[in-house]
Amino acid sequence: MIGDGCGNRGDSVHDVEMRMVRDLPILEARTWLSVPRRRVACPHCGQKLERLTWLDRHARVTRRLADSVVRLCAVLPIKQVASFFGLGLASA
Numbered sequence: 434m435i436g437d438g439c440g441n442r443g444d445s446v447h448d449v450e451m452r453m454v455r456d457l458p459i460l461e462a463r464t465w466l467s468v469p470r471r472r473v474a475c476p477h478c479g480q481k482l483e484r485l486t487w488l489d490r491h492a493r494v495t496r497r498l499a500d501s502v503v504r505l506c507a508v509l510p511i512k513q514v515a516s517f518f519g520l521g522l523a524s525a
Contacts, residue, residue: 447472455494
């Protein structure tokens with residue numbers, strides 16, 4: 434397990450928390466992932482979240498959902514993109 438701090442491998446898990454993360458829709462249905470986030474005990478920099486390549490450190494959406502929103506916003510109005518993905522204050 435590699436922590437988000439120095440990038441060194443930690444040998445033990447300090448604790449685990451579950452995080453709900455939004456992902457791309459599946460068949461037009463909103464998709465949420467229940468992701469275990471492990472805090473790694475790094476011998477160099479202390480306790481750090483485990484690095485996940487597809488999820489930024491404190492993000493509540495996957496990188497592929499964020500990238501899809503950015504790409505669509507380049508060609509469509511923001512309001513239409515938000516409606517398509519069910520984003521905004523009303524979806525919280």
